[in-house]
Amino acid sequence: MDGPRGGLRVENLYKRFGRDVAVDGVSFDIKPGEFFSLLGPSGCGKTTTLRIIGGLLTPDAGRVYLNDEDITFLPPEKRDINIVFQHYALFPHLTVYDNVAFGPRRQGWPEDRIKAEVGRLLEMVHLQGYEHKYPRELSGGEQQRVALIRALITRPQVLLLDEPLGALDLKIRQQLQLELINIQDAFHITFIYVTHDQSEALAMGDRIAVMNEGRILQIGDPRTIYENPINRFVAYFIGNTNLLEGRVAEVRPGGMARVHIPGIGDVWGMCRHHCERLRVGLDVAVSVRPEKINISRTPPSEPGYNTITGLVQDIIYLGVSIEYIIRLEQGLTLRVFQQNLADDARQVITWDEIVWLYWLPAHALVLID
Amino acid sequence: MARGGRAIRFALAFYTYVVLGLLIYLPIVILIVFSFNDSRVMSLPWSGFTLKWYRIVLQREDLHQAIWTSLWIATVVTLISLVLGVLAANAMARYRYKGRTLFTGYVALPFVIPWLLLGIALLLFFNFLGIPLSAWTIILSHVTFDTPLVAILVAARLHQFDPTLEDAARDLGCTPWQAFRYVTLPIIAPAVIAATIFAFNWSFDAFVVTHFVSGTQVTFPLWVWSALRYPKNLPVINAVSSIIVIVEMGLIVVAEVLRRRGEAA
Numbered sequence: 129m130d131g132p133r134g135g136l137r138v139e140n141l142y143k144r145f146g147r148d149v150a151v152d153g154v155s156f157d158i159k160p161g162e163f164f165s166l167l168g169p170s171g172c173g174k175t176t177t178l179r180i181i182g183g184l185l186t187p188d189a190g191r192v193y194l195n196d197e198d199i200t201f202l203p204p205e206k207r208d209i210n211i212v213f214q215h216y217a218l219f220p221h222l223t224v225y226d227n228v229a230f231g232p233r234r235q236g237w238p239e240d241r242i243k244a245e246v247g248r249l250l251e252m253v254h255l256q257g258y259e260h261k262y263p264r265e266l267s268g269g270e271q272q273r274v275a276l277i278r279a280l281i282t283r284p285q286v287l288l289l290d291e292p293l294g295a296l297d298l299k300i301r302q303q304l305q306l307e308l309i310n311i312q313d314a315f316h317i318t319f320i321y322v323t324h325d326q327s328e329a330l331a332m333g334d335r336i337a338v339m340n341e342g343r344i345l346q347i348g349d350p351r352t353i354y355e356n357p358i359n360r361f362v363a364y365f366i367g368n369t370n371l372l373e374g375r376v377a378e379v380r381p382g383g384m385a386r387v388h389i390p391g392i393g394d395v396w397g398m399c400r401h402h403c404e405r406l407r408v409g410l411d412v413a414v415s416v417r418p419e420k421i422n423i424s425r426t427p428p429s430e431p432g433y434n435t436i437t438g439l440v441q442d443i444i445y446l447g448v449s450i451e452y453i454i455r456l457e458q459g460l461t462l463r464v465f466q467q468n469l470a471d472d473a474r475q476v477i478t479w480d481e482i483v484w485l486y487w488l489p490a491h492a493l494v495l496i497d
Numbered sequence: 498m499a500r501g502g503r504a505i506r507f508a509l510a511f512y513t514y515v516v517l518g519l520l521i522y523l524p525i526v527i528l529i530v531f532s533f534n535d536s537r538v539m540s541l542p543w544s545g546f547t548l549k550w551y552r553i554v555l556q557r558e559d560l561h562q563a564i565w566t567s568l569w570i571a572t573v574v575t576l577i578s579l580v581l582g583v584l585a586a587n588a589m590a591r592y593r594y595k596g597r598t599l600f601t602g603y604v605a606l607p608f609v610i611p612w613l614l615l616g617i618a619l620l621l622f623f624n625f626l627g628i629p630l631s632a633w634t635i636i637l638s639h640v641t642f643d644t645p646l647v648a649i650l651v652a653a654r655l656h657q658f659d660p661t662l663e664d665a666a667r668d669l670g671c672t673p674w675q676a677f678r679y680v681t682l683p684i685i686a687p688a689v690i691a692a693t694i695f696a697f698n699w700s701f702d703a704f705v706v707t708h709f710v711s712g713t714q715v716t717f718p719l720w721v722w723s724a725l726r727y728p729k730n731l732p733v734i735n736a737v738s739s740i741i742v743i744v745e746m747g748l749i750v751v752a753e754v755l756r757r758r759g760e761a762a
Contacts, residue, residue, distance in 0.1 A: 184664050204667040217665040221683045230679075434665070484543030 132160035133195055134285040134318035136181065136209075143176055143189035144493075150176040152342035158320065158335075160285075163312055165333030166322045173342040174322045178288050179318065182211045192263045194285065205234075209286040210279035214294060216271045216349045218263035224250070224274050225259040231282045235242070244257070249277040253307065269300040273307075280311070286318040293328065305332055330354060338362050358401045359497035363415040370421075370462045372414045376494075379406050385494050387414050391458030395434040397492035405496055413495045420461040420491035423452055423477065433486035438462065440481045451475065454485060525742055532735035550736035559736060563720035568630060570716065571700035574639040578696045581640070582647025583689065585737070589648060590655035601652075608645040615642065616709035623710060630712025638710045639700040646699060647692040654688035694752045698745060717741075 136158045143151040151173040158164045166174040179185040181192055184206035192200045210231070218227050226248055227462045232242045251275040263271055265437050272292060289308075293301045307473045309332060312319050323329050329336045330350040336420050337347045338361075346358040357363035360371060364368055374389035381437055383399040385406055406412075422428070427435060438454035441461065464485060477483055518735070532551070536544035536697060606617060619638045620630075628634060658681065666676035690748045698725065704718035721738070724730040 176551060182668060184667065203672075204664075205670045205672055209668075211665070213661055215661065217661040219662060219665070219680055219684075221590065221680075230666070231669040234675070282670075296660075476513045 133481065134160040134316075136285075136286050136318060136320070137193040137196075138181065139193070141177060141180055143180060143185065143187050149342050153181070154190070154339075154342070154344055156337055156344065156347055158286075158318055161318055163309070163315045163319045163321065163334045164334060165336045166339060166364075167326060167327040167329040167336050168324065168339035170324055172339045173492075174324075174339050175290055176324050177339075178211070178320065181286070181290050182209055183207045184211075193302075208284050209288060210282070210284040212272075212275050212279045212287065212289045212292045214290045214292070216263075216275040216470050217261070218271055218275055218278070220263055222262075224255070224261050224263070224266070227274060228281055229448045230278065230419065232340055235282060245281055246277075249281055252311070268296050269304065271305060272296065276308075276311070280315060280317070283315065284317065288318060289321045291323055292321075294323070300304075300360075301328075308332065310351060315338070324491045330366070334380045338364075338365065356400050357415065357493065357495070360413050360415070360495050363413075363493065363495060368418050368465075369415045370418060370465060371495075372460070374412065374414060376406060376408050376410045376412055377445075379408060383494075384489065387412060387494060389414065391460055392436055392456055394428070395492060396489035397434075397494040398490055399494040399496070402496050406494070410496065414489065415493045415495055416462075416487055416491060418451065419449075419465040419467075421462065421485050421487045423454075423462045423464050423466055425477065425481070426487075427484045428486045433488060434492060435484060435486040437482055437484055440477060440479050440483055443477075443479065452486055454483065529739045529742070530737055532732065532739045533718070534732070537732055538730065550732040551740075552618035553733050554737045554740070557733070558735075559715070560720060563715045563717045564737075566632065566714060567701050567717035570635055570639065573695045574643055574700040575693055576635050577636070577640050578647050579689070579693060581644045582692065582696075583651050585644065585648035586651035586655050590652040591660065603611040603643050605647050606645070607642045611703035619706065620709040630710055630714075632714050633644050634710045634712065635707055635714060635716065638706050639703055642703075642706070643696040643699055647696055650695065651685060651688045654685045658684060671752040690752055694748055698748075 139155050139445045141151050141154040142149075154173070154177055156164070156359045166177060173394065176185065180187050183199070183202060183206075183221060186201065190200070191198055194208065219230065222230070227244045228249065229242045232245065239244075246259070247256070250258060253276065255270060255273055258266070258270070258274075263274070266274065274290070292308075293304055293496050296304065306428075321329070321332060330353075333350060335347060335349050336353050338345045338353060340361055346353060346362050348356070353362065354366055357366060362369060363369050372387075372389045372392065372395070374387040374392075374395075376385050377388045377394060378386035383403045383406070384396060385399055386394050386396055388394050395414055422433075436456065438456045440452055441455040442453035444451040444453070446469065449468050449490070452466070456462060462485060533546050533548070534544055535547035535549070557756075585604050589597070589604065606729075616638075619634075619641070622631060623634050662680050662684070664675045666680040667673070671679060702718060704722065706715050707719060708722070715723075721734055724734055
């Protein structure tokens with residue numbers, strides 16, 4: 129083998145269905161062996177993008193490159209790319225064994241090699257002895273594992289996963305997430321993972337591309353996407369956040385800005401994207417993650433915080449943390465997460481208390497778009 | 498509830514065994530019974546058991562010729578209708594395009610036109626084009642009603658077929674034809690087998706349409722029709738009809754067993 133394989137690049141993909149533009153100028157460049165997540169709400173074009181890469185759809189414009197070779201118009205059976213389908217798409221008339229052996233047989237493997245490899249992979253996903261079962265005899269999680277090894281057995285350069293865990297319940301999903309990561313490590317195959325579940329994308333992806341309405345809004349590693357969202361949509365879609373709409377009152381060098389929020393007053397925040405557009409009078413949003421906000425009965429002892437007061441409207445006990453809904457002036461509410469520390473028990477904050485909320489300007493993002 | 502349920506069950510059982518049994522199977526049973534009756538007159542009292550009508554069936558060259566004609570015509574018709582019908586079913590069930598509903602209605606049309614009108618229309622059509630009547634005009638005519646039959650039976654199954662399965666097959670290395678051959682066809686096979694048997698029977702049994710377009714060809718139903726003009730032939734017709742009924746019922750049982758095995762697999 130010469131050099132790492134499985135590098136995938138798409139350039140300006142564009143696809144329309146009738147009048148609906150499903151994919152509108154999508155480009156990205158995925159390194160060999162990378163775990164790349166395509167994240168977005170349903171209907172954002174992520175599955176269409178995946179089907180174009182897999183060859184099941186032809187784009188109206190744009191190019192797909194595998195290891196710098198143009199494969200845009202190569203039929204799916206000639207691409208060294210396999211798909212794990214959303215609803216598994218196991219062949220109902222074939223046994224587990226014949227399902228997994230389907231790809232190798234098309235490639236003309238000798239039957240004894242197929243037998244050894246199917247057995248090995250079934251063992252890897254804890255399904256040994258399932259060879260002669262039919263898909264309808266399996267649980268959702270078991271079907272998912274069969275679909276996964278069916279796509280993996282021929283060692284494609286790229287594996288496309290279309291919301292593979294979407295139909296499973298939480299426990300199995302978390303377990304399979306781990307298995308997927310381990311398998312990806314073991315096989316060194318490029319994974320492109322489509323999901324609408326932001327926590328899944330954060331947990332699994334080396335990099336995440338956030339999509340909406342056919343476009344990619346931001347590409348980055350999970351930390352960047354979470355801490356430095358490029359616009360309101362990304363901030364709101366990834367994790368939880370408080371978006372406060374206001375107007376820039378003062379701009380300082382280095383991206384620091386004072387924003388006037390009606391009903392709350394002025395807060396300081398950091399601008400990290402498109403800051404050249406920042407100027408006094410511009411309408412912006414300030415995004416503050418609920419876990420970055422401190423909640424207390426007393427004001428902060430040190431200066432340098434954004435500080436406001438509010439009324440405890442609701443308390444939601446989540447186990448690992450406690451979520452407070454704090455009512456501010458003018459019908460605004462803020463969500464605040466506090467870690468559930470045992471020694472809080474004696475002085476817990478309760479309903480209808482007036483509390484102080486404070487956070488660092490560095491944790492308040494000024495979003496222009 | 499329980500008592501009402503029992504009454505309904507009894508009514509259903511009565512309907513199934515008595516009404517359906519009498520309506521459908523009694524005439525056939527009578528036919529078979531009288532094919533062994535040693536009398537030219539099909540009436541009681543019973544005149545004694547005989548196999549002589551079956552011996553005559555074995556000796557009548559014209560009857561053999563007619564059955565042979567029907568068999569090969571039905572075979573050719575079934576093959577053509579299967580290809581055309583499965584293609585039409587794909588067009589009806591799988592693809593979305595302008596005029597799909599119109600196409601579906603157009604495919605089903607020969608299905609709802611009365612046989613008599615269809616026969617007359619086909620005869621006029623062949624005359625108009627100057628096509629001499631022959632076995633081939635019979636075949637063409639049978640294809641016009643067997644194709645919709647196959648199309649409708651197969652389309653019903655294709656409607657439930659998940660097209661992602663074909664995507665998966667393509668993705669795993671199949672050409673479009675291989676995807677159809679290894680995935681789609683095995684899954685719709687029960688419907689295709691059922692369609693094959695029905696199409697064959699429809700062609701083999703077709704009388705009205707055949708009557709108009711046969712020319713000098715004598716198919717089995719046409720032979721029965723002409724033989725009926727001589728009452729002395731009646732017991733022979735009974736005997737050959739009994740054979741045909743048994744063979745056809747056997748075929749359907751075989752097909753059903755195959756179909757169930759396919760579903761269990």
